[in-house]
Amino acid sequence: xxxxxxxxxxxxxxxxxxPAARPAAAPAAPAKPAENELKPRVLAPAEARAELVRLxxxxxxxxxxxxxxxxxxxxxxxxxxxxxxxxxxQRVAIKTLTADRENPFLPSVSDxxxxxxxxxxxxxxxYGIKFTGHPDMRRIFMREDWVGxxxxxxxxxxxxxxxxxxxxxxxxxTDSYILQQDGTITKETHNIFEEDEYVVNIGPxxxxxxxxxxxxVSLEGERIRKIDPILGYIHRAVEKISENMTYPQTLxxxxxxxxxxxxxxxxxxxxxxxxxxxxxxxxxVQVIRTIMDELQRIDSHILFFSCLCQDMGATTxxxxxxxxxxEILKIFEETxxxxxxxxxxxxxxxMADIHPNFQKRVKEFIPYMRKNIKEYHDIFTGNVIFQNxxxxxxxxxxDQVISFGCTGGTGRAAGWSNDVRKHxxxxxxxxxxxxxxxxxxxxxxxxxxxxxxxxxxxLNIIEQLIDNIPEGPFQEKTKPIIKVPAGTYYSSVEGSxxxxxxxxxxxxxxxxxxxxYRSTGLxxxxxxxxxCRGNMIADLITIGGTVDYVVPDIDx
Amino acid sequence: MFNFQDITTWIHGMLTGTLGLPEWAAILTExxxxxxxVITLYAVFAIFLIYMxxxxxxxxxxxxxxxxVGPWGTLQVFSxxxxxxxxxxxxxxxxxxFLHNMAPFLVVTASMLTxxxxxxxxxxxxxxxxxxxxFFLAVSSLGVVGILLAGWSSNNxxxxxxxxxxxxxxxSYELSIGMTMLTMICLTGTMSFSEICADQAVNGWNIFxxxxxxxxxxxIYLIAGNAECNRGPFDLPESESELTAGYHTEYSGMHFxxxxxxxxxxxxxxxxxxxxxxxxxxxxxxxxxxxxxxxxMAYIPGFVWFIGKAIFVVFLLMWLRxxxxxxxxxxxxxxxxxxxxxxSMFNLVLMALVVAYGLHF
Numbered sequence: 001x002x003x004x005x006x007x008x009x010x011x012x013x014x015x016x017x018x019p020a021a022r023p024a025a026a027p028a029a030p031a032k033p034a035e036n037e038l039k040p041r042v043l044a045p046a047e048a049r050a051e052l053v054r055l056x057x058x059x060x061x062x063x064x065x066x067x068x069x070x071x072x073x074x075x076x077x078x079x080x081x082x083x084x085x086x087x088x089x090q091r092v093a094i095k096t097l098t099a100d101r102e103n104p105f106l107p108s109v110s111d112x113x114x115x116x117x118x119x120x121x122x123x124x125x126x127y128g129i130k131f132t133g134h135p136d137m138r139r140i141f142m143r144e145d146w147v148g149x150x151x152x153x154x155x156x157x158x159x160x161x162x163x164x165x166x167x168x169x170x171x172x173x174t175d176s177y178i179l180q181q182d183g184t185i186t187k188e189t190h191n192i193f194e195e196d197e198y199v200v201n202i203g204p205x206x207x208x209x210x211x212x213x214x215x216x217v218s219l220e221g222e223r224i225r226k227i228d229p230i231l232g233y234i235h236r237a238v239e240k241i242s243e244n245m246t247y248p249q250t251l252x253x254x255x256x257x258x259x260x261x262x263x264x265x266x267x268x269x270x271x272x273x274x275x276x277x278x279x280x281x282x283x284x285v286q287v288i289r290t291i292m293d294e295l296q297r298i299d300s301h302i303l304f305f306s307c308l309c310q311d312m313g314a315t316t317x318x319x320x321x322x323x324x325x326x327e328i329l330k331i332f333e334e335t336x337x338x339x340x341x342x343x344x345x346x347x348x349x350x351m352a353d354i355h356p357n358f359q360k361r362v363k364e365f366i367p368y369m370r371k372n373i374k375e376y377h378d379i380f381t382g383n384v385i386f387q388n389x390x391x392x393x394x395x396x397x398x399d400q401v402i403s404f405g406c407t408g409g410t411g412r413a414a415g416w417s418n419d420v421r422k423h424x425x426x427x428x429x430x431x432x433x434x435x436x437x438x439x440x441x442x443x444x445x446x447x448x449x450x451x452x453x454x455x456x457x458x459l460n461i462i463e464q465l466i467d468n469i470p471e472g473p474f475q476e477k478t479k480p481i482i483k484v485p486a487g488t489y490y491s492s493v494e495g496s497x498x499x500x501x502x503x504x505x506x507x508x509x510x511x512x513x514x515x516x517y518r519s520t521g522l523x524x525x526x527x528x529x530x531x532c533r534g535n536m537i538a539d540l541i542t543i544g545g546t547v548d549y550v551v552p553d554i555d556x
Numbered sequence: 557m558f559n560f561q562d563i564t565t566w567i568h569g570m571l572t573g574t575l576g577l578p579e580w581a582a583i584l585t586e587x588x589x590x591x592x593x594v595i596t597l598y599a600v601f602a603i604f605l606i607y608m609x610x611x612x613x614x615x616x617x618x619x620x621x622x623x624x625v626g627p628w629g630t631l632q633v634f635s636x637x638x639x640x641x642x643x644x645x646x647x648x649x650x651x652x653x654f655l656h657n658m659a660p661f662l663v664v665t666a667s668m669l670t671x672x673x674x675x676x677x678x679x680x681x682x683x684x685x686x687x688x689x690x691f692f693l694a695v696s697s698l699g700v701v702g703i704l705l706a707g708w709s710s711n712n713x714x715x716x717x718x719x720x721x722x723x724x725x726x727x728s729y730e731l732s733i734g735m736t737m738l739t740m741i742c743l744t745g746t747m748s749f750s751e752i753c754a755d756q757a758v759n760g761w762n763i764f765x766x767x768x769x770x771x772x773x774x775x776i777y778l779i780a781g782n783a784e785c786n787r788g789p790f791d792l793p794e795s796e797s798e799l800t801a802g803y804h805t806e807y808s809g810m811h812f813x814x815x816x817x818x819x820x821x822x823x824x825x826x827x828x829x830x831x832x833x834x835x836x837x838x839x840x841x842x843x844x845x846x847x848x849x850x851x852x853m854a855y856i857p858g859f860v861w862f863i864g865k866a867i868f869v870v871f872l873l874m875w876l877r878x879x880x881x882x883x884x885x886x887x888x889x890x891x892x893x894x895x896x897x898x899x900s901m902f903n904l905v906l907m908a909l910v911v912a913y914g915l916h917f
Contacts, residue, residue: 198713200713200714200717201713206800207800208798222717222885222886309881312881312882313789313791313880313881313882314879314880314881314882315613315617315878316613316616316617316878316879317881318617319617319618319619320617320618323618379879380881383880383881385789385880385881385882385883385887386881388884388887389881389883389884389887536884536885536886537717537798538792538798538882538884538885539884540798541798
């Protein structure tokens with residue numbers, strides 16, 4: 001497939017310099033191969049698994065960055081695995097596929113990486129690929145009684161699934177497929193919860209799940225025995241919708257994923273498309289995007305602080321956070337026109353130049369926020385009740401966060417250096433000095449402190465850039481119809497709560513063939529079971545608050 | 557000092573003498589009058605306290621609170637009460653309907669009975685007899701039955717967990733409350749609320765008179781009293797971030813309103829008891845030697861003193877509530893059993909020694 005892609009690329013590129021309506025400043029076709037092209041190695045299913053085992057064991061590729069299901073039409077259904085070495089930060093991609101569309105099977109890697117469990121369920125849900133050896137093969141986002149696999153190119157979704165007037169059933173049992181020695185596959189069914197377990201539903205409507213998220217929690221008195229997350233209540237199939245949209249249209253949906261990382265999400269998609277097309281954005285845009293990303297990060301971390309306080313019953317501290325967040329939103333509103341949904345980045349630049357007040361406002365905000373962080377520490381961090389509830393609670397080790405792919409503050413609290421800004425610098429991050437805040441405890445308190453310290457780091461980054469915004473155009477000229485050359489591309493940014501990646505497979509058309517977002521929140525929800533077991537139900541709230549997931553990002 | 561008994565004897569005289577009612581009919585009329593007065597006061601105080609809480613918490617949180625209904629939002633709570641009165645009381649399937657409907661009344665009854673124990677003024681005690689403190693402790697623990705029943709009869713897991721938490725918490729903290737009250741009874745030598753107040757009017761407020769053990773008892777009482785009201789950092793029976801609303805999740809309309817009412821009144825009762833036992837009840841502030849000052853203070857009627865002191869304590873409790881995050885159930889219980897109970901036991905012995913050796917003022 002990749003060979004074919006590479007063959008077809010020159011054709012697509014040749015078709016590119018078609019009559020453009022106005023002279024384009026950007027190069028029409030990339031002279032050099034795009035720097036973010038993946039070029040995954042294609043391997044047969046069994047070999048792919050063996051190779052993944054080898055990469056993990058021998059080459060230290062211990063972080064499963066992304067796992068994307070793709071429907072390659074006649075070639076078959078398959079998966080692209082993306083791995084990263086957590087010490088050298090080298091990345092590698094492996095692709096495997098099966099031609100059987102009726103009953104596709106692939107070997108599971110959920111025993112190698114914990115997060116593969118939930119990623120493979122997503123692939124099963126959307127593409128119907130069953131993973132042999134997976135312990136819990138059931139739908140994750142769609143209804144249990146959904147017919148068909150909606151992300152397949154030939155799926156007749158609307159015909160098979162009329163509007164249902166019944167409540168959504170919840171599965172009590174789950175299946176697993178075991179590959180036997182003789183090559184046959186057997187199916188086993190087991191219960192999710194035993195008969196006599198006391199199961200409490202936290203969600204879908206619950207004040208502390210930060211959105212429409214549903215945990216089925218098995219309790220023993222107040223202690224948690226097991227958590228089964230049920231996702232998909234607000235799944236909008238953003239990835240599928242994007243397949244029928246032109247590239248500029250797809251941008252609008254990124255802000256609706258993690259709404260507290262709207263800037264960074266859109267930045268990631270714009271960057272992915274720009275790099276794939278070989279568009280060079282100006283220095284000015286790079287710096288503006290960096291400042292905006294950091295403002296967004298501060299915004300998100302303040303909201304994290306506020307919501308954690310609210311979850312723990314400290315309502316006053318909650319409103320302190322909102323008071324300060326308002327200042328950032330005012331800055332956003334002036335330049336972008338929006339407060340939550342910002343719609344600011346575009347392919348090749350930003351929507352509008354910064355507002356004349358922007359620099360002044362941001363410079364006022366920096367000392368203001370530094371002062372108020374002290375207030376946060378006074379009212380909440382030092383509080384003995386908070387310390388008792390957070391220290392040593394919900395400990396995640398470095399191995400666990402890597403296995404679960406918990407990037408961002410949650411990973412860094414356990415000592416995993418995973419900052420995309422440091423390891424794969426983009427925009428203006430290569431030019432600024434900042435520290436990656438790391439802690440080693442891995443408990444709720446460490447996760448909390450990481451965020452507050454990151455606010456200070458973000459302020460440092462903004463301070464370095466705000467007076468040095470270079471002159472230049474804020475928008476490169478692009479062709480009226482944007483077509484990404486055929487190929488597979490991946491770009492990632494450091495979102496507010498971890499690595500936000502964009503996996504883009506293009507056939508050279510004006511809309512993406514497959515667009516997949518590496519969600520920052522999905523690993524964070526996946527880790528909840530591990531983090532909460534044996535803790536109290538009140539700790540579920542603290543842990544959930546400190547790992548800091550945002551639901552629209554999980555239910556893309 | 558204004559003595560409320562003058563008014564009551566005058567009314568009694570009116571009923572028996574002027575109207576010529578027999579003794580039993582006069583007492584019956586008076587009882588009905590008093591009951592109506594208590595219920596009215598109860599509602600008025602609830603409304604006032606809700607307004608106060610909303611304003612106090614708003615000011616702590618850098619905002620204004622209700623501002624739209626009436627000047628400074630003063631009519632907001634009235635409109636909320638009317639809204640609640642018009643709301644439907646929903647009966648749920650698969651609940652124990654009798655217990656479900658009875659539970660809020662138990663809570664309100666317990667809170668009203670304790671409310672009636674408060675000494676409002678000299679001569680204005682509604683329930684007052686020689687084991688008043690004992691009676692107060694007994695009826696205040698009735699409320700927990702209502703909460704447990706609410707949790708059980710709702711047939712809801714959140715409610716049940718909330719009720720169980722509440723049961724464990726209230727029963728535990730009752731120990732500290734009892735112990736601190738015992739400490740102060742040790743000092744005053746009487747269990748009747750009127751005598752406790754009268755004693756303090758003569759000898760000075762207990763908190764000054766009993767110095768160290770009294771202050772210690774006061775602090776423990778505030779913590780335990782706050783826990784008893786399910787408020788502040790101890791609000792985990794209804795911790796909205798974990799259990800949505802805890803034991804009253806399934807209640808609507810005025811049935812929910814009763815819980816709300818009882819919560820605020822319990823706050824006031826808790827504060828009123830603190831004022832009675834530690835801060836002199838209706839007794840004015842007197843400083844030995846400053847006769848002029850004392851004279852002026854004595855002109856302020858007793859009920860102003862009492863309500864003023866109670867509201868001061870209410871403010872302290874609100875301050876606490878809006879500052880601290882919530883505790884966890886195991887922390888709440890270990891705070892009580894590992895720290896407060898041993899300290900209050902020790903404090904009781906200390907007070908006994910202080911009284912025995914006459915070390916108090």
